[in-house]
Amino acid sequence: MEPPADPRLGWGLPAFGQLPREAGLDELVARVVAPNAGMMSLDGTNTYVIRGAGEVAVVDPGPPNPEHLARVRRAIGDAACRWILVTHHHVDHAEAALPWARQLEATVCAARPDVAGPVGRALADGDEVALAGTSVTVVATPGHTSDHLAFRLESGAVLTGDHILGRGTSVVTHPEGDLLAYLESLRRVLDLGPSALYPGHGPELSDDPNAVIEYYLAHRLFREQQILAVLRNGRSDVRTIVAGVYADVDPALHPFAEQSTRAALEKMRVEGAVVLDRHDVVALA
DSSP states (O other): OOOOOOGGGGTTOOOTTOSOSEEEOSSSEEEEEOSOOBTTTBTOBEEEEEEOSSEEEEEOOOSOOHHHHHHHHHHHTTSEEEEEEOSOSOHHHHTTHHHHHHHHTOEEEESSHHHHOTTSEEOOTTOEEEETTEEEEEEEOTTSSTTOEEEEETTSOEEEETSSOSSSOOOOOTTTOOHHHHHHHHHHHHHHOOSOEEESBSOOBOSOHHHHHHHHHHHHHHHHHHHHHHHTTOOEEHHHHHHHHTTTSOGGGHHHHHHHHHHHHHHHHHTTSEEEOTTSEEEEO
């Protein structure tokens, strides 16, 4: 089995660690990268500033780091910060939302009321968040987490959080994540025909956004085929499956790969392809 080709490899994207800390992406959007680079956060959390006429929305403030806040304030300039939008509850995206809202006199908007806070706004699919001169449309994209949202701009660009990353592929955690929901969410964003993808980690994707989404879908199918290939040789425990499927991946990442594998196995179980016993052993159905 040949793995699907990642179209981003030929795009000349910035190398890991070379993503500019501050950048204007288009007329409405600036990106400020938080100083929390790591194995799962890649270059760091991308915080976006969406500009309206005299007011802005800040998306995914990330960690409550003073240096990061100072850079975001610089991107905001003389405008008023009206909203802080959160794609999902993970701390590398949401931790600074409430403290920044108090400092910037903004309202937090998120799918989960506990993330939005007692005076925040709970968002649902199809909601619009208004800014003077423009608006942001909420697109529910569950899968990475059940509360995951994307934000579509009037330009057609979509801020994707952890649903689609600038590098590599997203982890669908188990049991929090849901691979069936994730695949449906990918198809939904594909149907939007985005002009660009602005991910929660890694560089912006504007050369051919649809090709990236199609690669994500093909990658998940490829992983399922690899799992089935292992199981055709007989029953196996989950960690042995991970060791075989992710043999070319840094072993330090195997615990995260195990989460995605468990999410894939749950999808395959629901579809009737595999069975899991109480000893965590998997077999073909």
